[in-house]
Amino acid sequence: MLPNPFPDYISFCLLSVHSTLNQNLHPAEENYLSLVSSPSRKQHYRSGRICAKEALSRLGIKDQPVLRDSDTREPIWPENISGAITHSGNWVAAATGRTTTVSGIGLDLEDMERNINPGISKHVCIREENEWLEELDDLYVDQALKLIFSAKESIFKAFFPSTRIFLHFHDARIFLEDSIFQSSKPESFPNEKQKSQSRVIEFEYLILNREVIRQTGKSRGKGKAQFFESYVLTSVYY
Numbered sequence: 001m002l003p004n005p006f007p008d009y010i011s012f013c014l015l016s017v018h019s020t021l022n023q024n025l026h027p028a029e030e031n032y033l034s035l036v037s038s039p040s041r042k043q044h045y046r047s048g049r050i051c052a053k054e055a056l057s058r059l060g061i062k063d064q065p066v067l068r069d070s071d072t073r074e075p076i077w078p079e080n081i082s083g084a085i086t087h088s089g090n091w092v093a094a095a096t097g098r099t100t101t102v103s104g105i106g107l108d109l110e111d112m113e114r115n116i117n118p119g120i121s122k123h124v125c126i127r128e129e130n131e132w133l134e135e136l137d138d139l140y141v142d143q144a145l146k147l148i149f150s151a152k153e154s155i156f157k158a159f160f161p162s163t164r165i166f167l168h169f170h171d172a173r174i175f176l177e178d179s180i181f182q183s184s185k186p187e188s189f190p191n192e193k194q195k196s197q198s199r200v201i202e203f204e205y206l207i208l209n210r211e212v213i214r215q216t217g218k219s220r221g222k223g224k225a226q227f228f229e230s231y232v233l234t235s236v237y238y
Contacts, residue, residue, distance in 0.1 A: 005200070005224045005235040010097040010105060011058035013051045014233070017043060017090050020050040026065035044092065048075075048085040051094040055083065059096055074160065084157050086233075093233060103216070106158030106223075106236040110150040112143055113230040124149050124169045126208075132176075148174045150234040151203055151223055158236045159207075163215045171212070175204040199227045205236070 004012040021043070025033065029049050036042050045068075052066045052075065064078040066085075077083045083096040088109035095105050118141065121130055129148060133141055151174045156167040180201055206220045213219045216238070223236035 002226050002228055002233065003200075005226060005233070006095060006097070006105070006237055009101045010095055010237060011055045012093070012095045013054040013058075014091065014093045015047065015051050015054070017047045017087070017092055020047040020092070023050045025049050026053075026063065028065040028067060032067060044087045047092040048087055048094065051092045052083065052085055052096065055094040055096040056081070059098065061096075072160075082161065084154075086157075088231060091231060095235070095237075097237070102237050103162050104158035104160075104236075104238050106154035106156070106234075108150045108153035108157065108234045110146055110153075110232050110234075111230055112146055112227070112232055114146075116142070116146065118142065118145065120149075121145055124152070126170050126173055128173060144176065147176065147203075147225055147232060147234070150232055151205065151225065151236075154223060154234040154236045155205055155207075158238060159212055159216065163212050165209065165212055165215075167209055167212065171207065171209040173206040173208060175206070177201070201225050201227075203234075 002014050006012055025046060033042055033045055036045060049066055056064060061078055067076045069076055075083060075085050080099045081096055082099050082102050082105050083094065084105045084107040085094045086107040086109045089111050091109055093107055093109055095107055097105060121133060125148060133144060136144055152169055152172050155172050159167060203223050203225060205223060207213055218238055221236060221238055223234055226233045
């Protein structure tokens with residue numbers, strides 16, 4: 001449904017959760033799954049690992065489990081592999097690449113129709129982002145806030161594996177073009193007729209955590225947001 005948001009050397013997979021329900025996991029993954037009690041968590045864990053398996057196979061890597069770190073909750077990828085897994089509602093996505101070509105990969109799926117408290121903006125956004133939100137048409141504030149949230153989640157996932165630093169929402173700033181939210185352009189986000197199609201926009205980000213900048217030598221970059229159905233998939237890599 002969605003094109004690969006990454007360069008060709010990063011493999012990408014998007015699957016519906018329901019399409020993975022009868023597929024088998026690696027025995028080590030099944031062992032972990034037996035410890036999970038929540039049906040929803042079981043379903044998403046299975047779907048995420050099936051998606052990761054497909055992404056890894058496109059790199060020529062087969063029969064390798066992707067377990068879960070019990071402390072950080074991050075996926076444990078095979079040696080010399082970077083990757084990310086995300087899931088929301090009916091969908092799961094995964095991306096993988098070799099560490100010789102990519103240092104970090106971030107993915108995040110969000111349901112744009114999910115109800116959120118607008119008050120979370122003070123926790124998610126820095127001052128400049130909140131000022132930008134205040135200038136938007138009220139029609140787009142909820143969607144813009146969710147997009148900023150998702151973009152930051154992708155960034156944090158991309159930088160954590162190499163730095164081991166848990167970034168907070170105020171450790172990054174997201175830049176979005178005003179034009180994509182202008183009320184004179186209602187096509188900015190998918191409407192009912194457009195939900196079967198995907199739309200892609202780019203965003204820029206600025207890292208505000210000095211230690212991450214010191215370790216990676218990277219302070220800014222770009223990412224993508226792909227809209228489909230009621231969801232947005234954000235992605236970054238470095």
